[in-house]
Amino acid sequence: MVSSVADYRLAARRRLSRLAFDYLDGGAEDGDALKRNTDAYKQWLFKPRVLKDVSICSAATQFFGREAAAPMIVGPTGLNGLFWPRADELLAQAASRAGLPFALSTASTSLLEDVRAAAPQGDLWMQLYVQQDRGIAEDIMRRASAAGYSTLLLTVDVPVHGKRDHDTRNGFKLPLRLTPKLIADCMMHPHWSMQMARSGSLQLKNIAKSVGERADLSRHSAMLSRQMDLNLGWTDLDWVRAHWTGKVIVKGVMSADDATLALKHGADGIVVSNHGGRQLGSTFAPVEVLPGIVDAVGSDMTVLVDGGVRRGSDALKAVALGASGVLLGRAPLYGVAANGLAGAAGVLALMMDEMLIAMRLLGCQTLADLGPAFIGNANDVVNHGLHCRT
Numbered sequence: 001m002v003s004s005v006a007d008y009r010l011a012a013r014r015r016l017s018r019l020a021f022d023y024l025d026g027g028a029e030d031g032d033a034l035k036r037n038t039d040a041y042k043q044w045l046f047k048p049r050v051l052k053d054v055s056i057c058s059a060a061t062q063f064f065g066r067e068a069a070a071p072m073i074v075g076p077t078g079l080n081g082l083f084w085p086r087a088d089e090l091l092a093q094a095a096s097r098a099g100l101p102f103a104l105s106t107a108s109t110s111l112l113e114d115v116r117a118a119a120p121q122g123d124l125w126m127q128l129y130v131q132q133d134r135g136i137a138e139d140i141m142r143r144a145s146a147a148g149y150s151t152l153l154l155t156v157d158v159p160v161h162g163k164r165d166h167d168t169r170n171g172f173k174l175p176l177r178l179t180p181k182l183i184a185d186c187m188m189h190p191h192w193s194m195q196m197a198r199s200g201s202l203q204l205k206n207i208a209k210s211v212g213e214r215a216d217l218s219r220h221s222a223m224l225s226r227q228m229d230l231n232l233g234w235t236d237l238d239w240v241r242a243h244w245t246g247k248v249i250v251k252g253v254m255s256a257d258d259a260t261l262a263l264k265h266g267a268d269g270i271v272v273s274n275h276g277g278r279q280l281g282s283t284f285a286p287v288e289v290l291p292g293i294v295d296a297v298g299s300d301m302t303v304l305v306d307g308g309v310r311r312g313s314d315a316l317k318a319v320a321l322g323a324s325g326v327l328l329g330r331a332p333l334y335g336v337a338a339n340g341l342a343g344a345a346g347v348l349a350l351m352m353d354e355m356l357i358a359m360r361l362l363g364c365q366t367l368a369d370l371g372p373a374f375i376g377n378a379n380d381v382v383n384h385g386l387h388c389r390t
């Protein structure tokens with residue numbers, strides 16, 4: 001019986017090979033940023049109000065004028081086919097059925113057109129990595145626009161790939177090669193191994209299609225890891241605008257100064273994010289820097305946040321701190337890795353349920369009722385004795 005995202009995580013760990021699970025679950029270097037991301041939510045504590053009418057309660061919101069059932073977006077994650085065949089399609093379907101947007105990674109293992117076909121009514125967002133050959137990004141923008149994707153997430157925190165020690169130790173390299181270690185790993189996880197064998201080799205299909213060649217995973221994953229455009233700068237938002245007419249969100253902002261630059265250069269929004277602790281090994285958690293960034297730009301642009309959201313109540317904390325919503329990275333991945341579409345849908349339903357329970361317990365009927373008065377930081381209590389005054 002699963003009753004939390006943590007339960008789905010354990011189920012995913014049992015099913016996946018060590019190599020696949022560590023790729024999903026791990027962080028950069030010693031995992032300090034990853035751990036801090038989840039711990040930071042525990043430092044923010046609710047201050048509920050009571051005896052409020054909560055007979056009606058809704059977490060519904062809007063992203064850029066489109067309705068969403070809750071302030072959550074299924075975030076972009078690459079190589080999802082490593083966890084379950086056609087996982088991108090399944091995640092998009094689960095999100096669409098739950099009334100949430102889904103963001104597809106440039107490094108997806110499904111074609112963006114196939115994801116659209118799997119979720120014809122869904123609010124789909126496209127995540128963009130910009131490689132040295134700008135023609136690839138331009139073609140992905142053109143295709144995503146033609147397929148009706150509403151919003152572009154320009155990821156800016158991956159000029160190079162973070163140092164992920166677990167992947168090195170596991171010999172994680174694309175395409176996967178059958179080393180004695182991987183064979184032993186596969187034998188310990190027969191269901192995953194059989195499924196992977198049946199579904200054929202993993203391919204970064206979007207990139208391959210836009211390069212205009214047969215999908216060659218080793219070539220295209222090398223392109224992704226070594227051929228990022230290191231010259232990408234703020235003025236390139238003009239170049240993005242020339243190829244994308246929808247909304248543009250800059251993903252991977254961790255300072256108020258960069259948030260201000262994003263606003264100045266015409267971004268419609270930002271995602272406060274450290275890439276789930278997978279890039280720099282040691283950073284503040286996004287939810288720690290969120291209040292300062294909301295102070296700087298929150299009234300002028302959409303501020304989203306991700307990293308460490310494992311409960312519906314975590315999403316509410318982010319909203320109370322001024323975010324318009326959160327992106328979910330690993331949480332739905334644990335679901336899809338544990339049990340395909342049912343697992344992904346299960347995680348989203350669970351988190352939405354947790355959110356509504358917490359809203360009622362806080363005395364909030366809608367997200368508009370929620371604000372800074374409902375939240376405080378445990379460190380302030382310890383350091384300044386705020387409990388005497390609240």
Ligand SMILES: Cc1cc2nc3c(=O)[nH]c(=O)nc-3n(C[C@H](O)[C@H](O)[C@H](O)COP(=O)(O)O)c2cc1C
Pocket residue numbers: 023024025037075076077078105106107127155251273274275276277278306307308309327328329330331
């Ligand atoms: C397995 C995995 C793959 C990811 N791939 C991408 C990607 O291709 N593009 C991107 O912008 N972010 C990527 N991310 C980062 C997520 O979009 C998101 O920022 C992060 O996972 C949020 O943290 P959380 O996992 O704690 O929720 C990836 C994250 C994971 C866990």
